[in-house]
Amino acid sequence: MTESVVRRIRELIAEIRQHDYRYHVLDAPTIGDTQYDELVAELKRLETDFPDSLDPNSPTQRVGAKPDSGFSEVSHRVPMLSLDNVFDADEFQQFVERMTDRLDGISSLELTAEPKLDGLALSIRYERGELILAATRGDGSTGENVTQNVRTIRSIPLTLHGERLPEILEVRGEVIMKKEDFDAMNRRLQAAGEKTFVNPRNAAAGSLRQLDPAIVATRPLSFYAYGVGEVSAPLGDRHSDVMETLKSLGIPVNPGLVKGDASSIESAYQALLAKRDSLPYEIDG
Known part of the structure; x- marks a missing residue:
């Protein structure tokens, strides 16, 4: 396996990961599905031709073996706790007041929803x-x-x-x-x-x-x-x-x-x- 092949495999893995990030995290893809599929296909071909280069975390290696029995x-x-409920604005305000009381010295809360x-x-x-x-x-x-x-x-x-x-x-x-x-x-x-x-x-x-x-x-x-x-x-x-x-x-x-x-x-x-x-x-x- 030549050094250029190794370099190309690494380039493809990095490029595909970057496109995955832009698509799934940033919601701002820079290439279309066809171009993406072509990159994945090229990577698969190189990994098939040069199996010693296979990275277990390559984008092509997402599908693993079926388990012998059920899930362990x-x-x-x-x-992993469950959430409490509030059903109207009054209950929400009571929740905010309880949290403010528990946090001594905090006059107002910044909340995330x-x-x-x-x-x-x-x-x-x-x-x-x-x-x-x-x-x-x-x-x-x-x-x-x-x-x-x-x-x-x-x-x-x-x-x-x-x-x-x-x-x-x-x-x-x-x-x-x-x-x-x-x-x-x-x-x-x-x-x-x-x-x-x-x-x-x-x-x-x-x-x-x-x-x-x-x-x-x-x-x-x-x-x-x-x-x-x-x-x-x-x-x-x-x-x-x-x-x-x-x-x-x-x-x-x-x-x-x-x-x-x-x-x-x-x-x-x-x-x-x-x-x-x-x-x-x-x-x-």
């Missing part, structure tokens, strides 16, 4: 920038190991790079299927005479829990982070800072995230309600 259990080192995506909660563990484990929420303390399936989701980076990359980073977020992708998938399934899904949430959950990663790879799943679990170094003083750091590392965060005081958050909530039906994904809060 994973204990969450930091529990985002749409609650309707999908399947997921925890992804990176060590030294490499994805090593992904697990469902389960009961909050114990979930299922779905690592091989998660590796097939193109919006989830297999490796992370950045100045603020901690040695250990658990990313928490939601696996979803966007409305447009859900409709297109159901049309394909119906045309093939296969069973269709009732709604995007069921499609996302059912797809992620398939035993065969090759099937999961055909399902148009997306992922957006909303927080972190175990982290070996701080990512920021505020939740909004943490989200910005995750984004800088290449991890998609919810594009609907807003921050401000209680009044601006309440206004953002009302604005979200008004456009709920036109959002590209289902939400449940």
